[in-house]
Each structure stands twice: as C-alpha cells, then as structure tokens.
Amino acid sequence: MKILEAISNLAGKYFAFLVIIAAVFAYLYPPLFLVFGGYITLLLGIVMFGMGLTLKPVDFKLVFSHPLPVLLGFVAQFTIMPLTAFAIAYFLQLPPELAAGLVLLGSVPGGTASNVMVYLAKGNVPLSITMTSMSTLLAPIMTPLILLALAGQWMPVNAWQMFLSIIQVIIIPIILGIVVQKLLPTLVEKSLNVVPLISVTAIIIIVTAVVAGNAEKLATAGLLVFIAVMLHNAAGLLLGYLAGLMFKMDEGTRRAISIEVGMQNSGLGVTLALAHFGPVAAIPSALGAVWHNISGPILATYWAKRPVKDIKPVEIKNENKVI
Numbered sequence: 001m002k003i004l005e006a007i008s009n010l011a012g013k014y015f016a017f018l019v020i021i022a023a024v025f026a027y028l029y030p031p032l033f034l035v036f037g038g039y040i041t042l043l044l045g046i047v048m049f050g051m052g053l054t055l056k057p058v059d060f061k062l063v064f065s066h067p068l069p070v071l072l073g074f075v076a077q078f079t080i081m082p083l084t085a086f087a088i089a090y091f092l093q094l095p096p097e098l099a100a101g102l103v104l105l106g107s108v109p110g111g112t113a114s115n116v117m118v119y120l121a122k123g124n125v126p127l128s129i130t131m132t133s134m135s136t137l138l139a140p141i142m143t144p145l146i147l148l149a150l151a152g153q154w155m156p157v158n159a160w161q162m163f164l165s166i167i168q169v170i171i172i173p174i175i176l177g178i179v180v181q182k183l184l185p186t187l188v189e190k191s192l193n194v195v196p197l198i199s200v201t202a203i204i205i206i207v208t209a210v211v212a213g214n215a216e217k218l219a220t221a222g223l224l225v226f227i228a229v230m231l232h233n234a235a236g237l238l239l240g241y242l243a244g245l246m247f248k249m250d251e252g253t254r255r256a257i258s259i260e261v262g263m264q265n266s267g268l269g270v271t272l273a274l275a276h277f278g279p280v281a282a283i284p285s286a287l288g289a290v291w292h293n294i295s296g297p298i299l300a301t302y303w304a305k306r307p308v309k310d311i312k313p314v315e316i317k318n319e320n321k322v323i
Contacts, residue, residue, distance in 0.1 A: 033211070049173040052175060061126075068247070069124070094224070095280075097277060098228075110135045110260045112199075120304055123303070124255070128260055206271075232288075266285045266289035
C-alpha cells in the first residue's frame, strides 16, 4: 500500500506532464489508444466516485456561513465561462462542432484539480472545495440550459437527454461514493491515498482516447482550437479574479474564484460531447484537460511566491479530495 501511495503522490505532483506526454503519444500512435474510446463514461464515473468518497458535510458549511463568496463564484462559473466561449467561437469562426464543443467546455462545472491549485496558490481552499462541489451537483440543471441557449445555433441540443447523462456519469457515482464512505469509513480512510492515482490514470486515458480518435482533425484544426482553449482559460482566470476584486473579496478568495472559474471539468466535457455532439466536439475539452493542467500550476506557482496577508492560512487535511 505504501508503494501505491508513493506512486499516487508522484502521479498527482506530475499530473500536467503525464497528460502532455500521454496526449503526444496518442497523437503520434493513435491505434494504440483507440480501444479506450468505449470506456470514457465509465472512467469519468470512477473519477466522480472518488470525489464522492472524499465529500464531507463540512464542504457545504460555507454555503450557509459565508454565502456571498459561494454565490459570486457560482454565478461567475456559469456566466463568464460559457459567454466567453461563445464570444471566442464567434470571433475565431470555429466550425459548428468545434464551436459547440468550446461552449460545452465553458458550460460544465469546475474541475476537481482546481482545489489543489488553490491550495498551492495559498488561496481560500474551503471556498474552492465548496464551489467545486456545488457547481458539480448543480451541473445537471445548469449545463443543459446554458447549452440550449448558446450552442443550439450550431448543433441540436437535447437538454433532457443531457440532464440524464450528467445524472448518470456525475451525480450517481458521487452519491455511491458518499454511501460507501458512510458504510465503510475505515476502509475508505485507508484507501484515500490511492484515489489520486486512480483518478489521474482515468483522466489520462480519457484524454488519449479523444486525441487518438481525432488525430487527423487535430492536424488541421488543432492549433486554432488550442488557441481558443487558451484564450478561454485565460479569460476565466482573469475575469474570475476581477469579479472577486469588484465585490471587494480578500486576496485568498479572489485567487480561489479565479482558479475555480478558469479550470473546467474537461472529462465531463469530453463525455457529453461524445454522447450528444460527436467526436469533433470533444476536441476542445480534450485540449482543455491538457492546457488547464499547465496554466493552473503556472498561476499557482506565481501566487505561491506572493503571500496572502489578509486571510489566515488554510490547511487541507486530505488533499486526495481534490483530484
């Protein structure tokens, strides 16, 4: 078990590099990774099950004790990201499937890896965890409605079927994880250190499957889509921070909102794109899984060198929650 824990810690630490290496190999040797295409939904379910294993009632305490930062983060998450995706898709004149895929990336909830980035950036970690949990649990309602409003002009959107898909791949695994945590607390506590390894592996396989399945299209449209994903991520990070600044939040809270808004649940984006729009629409989310795990650590490292004076440091007792 100790060996697995050590490997798990290394996988979490070098997640960004592992994703990049895996994506490059999948692009260069696609036949080796095409077999994983049929397991994307299952793999995302495993990641969400791991999230459910770590959720605690205290994760939602801020909703009641300090609702304004949570509400601001939630509104920023589901307005800034889809609207900027919509604007970028129009500005770059992306083809319909790619445009819909970019808006989809902007409409999914915050990514679970964002909690680690906020911790490294010396931000408000409890707020980050609460925002991730809340946006994920409300995704079955928010994501289909936003897509119906913004992406319907490019691709047909079946909001009801998308709602059911999110329930299936996100909510049910999380609930199962919470139930298992309640029924087998001792076993879960002992295995939590291995959860990051499982989650990292699952996300890497998802990325390789999408990259391998779209290698030819990436060769022609890859640079344009990557620019779109980079602009989208940068807009989320910047506007999320400015939203906190506008409402006079402390520095740690601004950092948390920035990272939460800027980093999306790319795995869910890939799954929904494949199920409802087609493989090409999954490209923005696949590239997002790579880029978000490059920009996030860079920003976190920059902020980590600049101490936060107006909030007390926050400790994470269980960093496995965030993968």
